Amino acid sequence: MQALPGSMDSVAMTSELRFLPPWARSQLAHILEVTHGWREVMGRVPSSPWQPGSPIPQDLHYPKKYSSDDIHLISEECVRDRREGFEVLLEEWGTSGRQRPTVQDLLELLRLAKLYRAMDYLTINVLHGEALPRQDGDPIEDLDKALQEGLRTYDNFIQEMGASGEVQDIPSSYTIDEPSSDDLALTIAPVIDDKTKVIGTCNNLTPGQSQAESPPLDTEVLQDLQSSGFTHFSYSLLKEITNNFSNVPTDLGGCKLGEGAFGVVYLAKIFQGGHEKKVAVKRLNSGEIKVEGQFKTEIEVLSRCIHENLLPLEGFSCDGPDWCLVYAYMPNGSLQDRLACSGGSEPLDWQIRVRIGEGAARGIVHLHTYQERPLVHRDIKSANILLDGSFIPKVGDFGLVHLGGSGTHTRTLIKTTTVFGTSAYMAPEAFRGDISVKMDTFSFGIVLLELLTGLPSYDEEREGCDLLSHVQESEAEVEELLDTQAGTWDMNIASHLFALVGLCTEAKKKRPTMVQALYNYSQIINKQLD
Incomplete structure (x- = not known):
């Protein structure tokens, strides 16, 4: 091959x-x-x-x-x-x-x-x-x-196509004299000779002035970018600091950190505020017609939804042939990789796992509750939970986030036949096209099961390929299901967390919201439940 x-x-x-x-x-x-x-x-x-x-x-x-x-x-x-x-x-x-x-x-x-x-x-x-x-x-x-x-x-x-779905005439450039809140021009950092630096002063660059042919940005995206407050990085800078977007993995001396449905992520270093800083650069797949939606959604969510347990966005790039998103680098990688001990990393002990579960739950709850119209992540999984240097979890990858209607946080937000996310983490009703905040609760339950057992969410070689089926079909006791590499578990906490997994993966009507799940989680780890 x-x-x-x-x-x-x-x-x-x-x-x-x-x-x-x-x-x-x-x-x-x-x-x-x-x-x-x-x-x-x-x-x-x-x-x-x-x-x-x-x-x-x-x-x-x-x-x-x-x-x-x-x-x-x-x-x-x-x-x-x-x-x-x-x-x-x-x-x-x-x-x-x-x-x-x-x-x-x-x-x-x-x-x-x-x-x-x-x-x-x-x-x-x-x-x-x-x-x-x-x-x-x-x-x-x-x-x-x-x-x-x-x-x-x-x-x-x-x-x-424009944002409205109707054919529009897209001008080759936008001309302005002075930037204002009504301008469609994009306020970004200009390209400078020293491409290892990012500067704060801004000039105006419009799509017609880009260095290379870019996909067309609709006016809503331009306005959102203008008001987002994020740094713009020139495409030439990102190309240089990622060694021409090297697809050699980082553990082999290259820059590639990983790859997902929307693009490839690269490790890079920038100088900001006089200090060297590592960042993760996601180059979006320019061949995907939904790339504009991914680009816009990430910026919309992360410009308004700031939380300790959500992955922070550093900036973006839209002046080259591919659009890019720049995130803070998480040195401990994804929860999925750490549970699998990828790269020879040490197993996570059970106390750290418990804290990671709580932090991830707090990040999801913030998405669901920080505004009247809740946000449904729709792709909660261990691969999308990143860990910083202190193993504080950061929920990331917001390209599938759906902005729900107003109302209570338990209502169904959207009925759709489009199924997103990863199969092993998906609630049964999602396959029928029913997407709600409780979909994220189910996915969190699977992540919690990964933390407890140390097993991957899907394995074709085992009985019950998806993790939930594997555990449900097992006749083993809780003690036998726990990952022994995590050390000696507190059995009271572990037993109650297994019970919480059961609640989170119940049928939709019986399933708690993430607000309720987080409350139960906090009660368990603070040993306030018998």
Whole structure:
């Protein structure tokens, strides 16, 4: 297998769909959006007893995983959120079941649906293989020509879309004389010769004055950036201090800290206030059409929602070919890596784990309660809980945060068929499209279970692949489930925390809010419960 461009990973026919790199997912989504081919794929996905890796049934009457109503609802949601249907399909189908669908399963569905352009892209550009044979009698040249023209039209349309979802004329630049609160120009730090420094004085740089071609920023984003108070870092600076966005991992002498659905994160050093400071630079995937939403959401949330247990944003960059977000660097990495003792790190003792759980809960509660309209994180997991030098947890990755309606913190905030987050952490109702603050409660319960057991949230090799099923199906006592690497647990605290996990992962109606869960947590660790 050959390495993917810009990635340390590789893709094979047997690779799970959820591991397709973002650039491949994005291009496939573009191709399948032109003729709504993703609907054809979704409508052909088999249901049980079919298992991933088995031949796709060709009988038209075999059980289907998704109904026509499911496809219609997702289509409506994609229109509202300006998303592409194939992305949503991958998020749902690609993470469902104990045995996950593979690239080979997708290829077979594309072949049966005669979606040859997507099939060729997957086999040639992603798998680096030869084009698969077509079915006899298909007018391939005319179909490919039509799809190519349609894709160009679609890409142009996306570039012209404004925040309202209507086609707008986007000016090449904004001209101003003096900056004011009404200006659409972006107030940022100018580029200077000494690219190892960040300065505080500001000039005005508009999209038309950028160093390189950038994705179009809508007016709302520009206004938010202008008032955010965050530092702007030039793209050339970030490129230099990350060694040209080196994809060599930090433990091998490079700059890459990690990679997620929205982009790659790099370690860098800057000089600010006369002192050297480490930062984490997230370069967003420019191929993703939802990148503007990610960029805007992170800045909106972190400019208004400041808390000791939320990851602080240092600044941003939008004057280059890729947008970037710059965060404070967390030297102890993610909770997921520390529980796995990645890089040979020492196991976390149980007292530190208990404090991490409480801090993470406080950060989530702040998201839910700091304003009248609560924010739902929707992607709480150990990989998104970062640890500073003192192991104080910082909840991060706010790109999926949903701003809810006004009202109580227990109400359902949104009904949607779009499923986000990581499957093992997701509440059952989320798969039905019901997103509320209690979704974060369920996810927190899984994180707490990781802290107690030291086990990963998902493991294909064990009985009960997801952690909650594994524990629920186990006949072991609490003492046997606890991670012995954490030292000698206080059994009273551990038993009550296991009980809290049970509450947090109950059915939605019985599940507490995070406010209630945090109150119970504090009572437990302060030994105020018998």
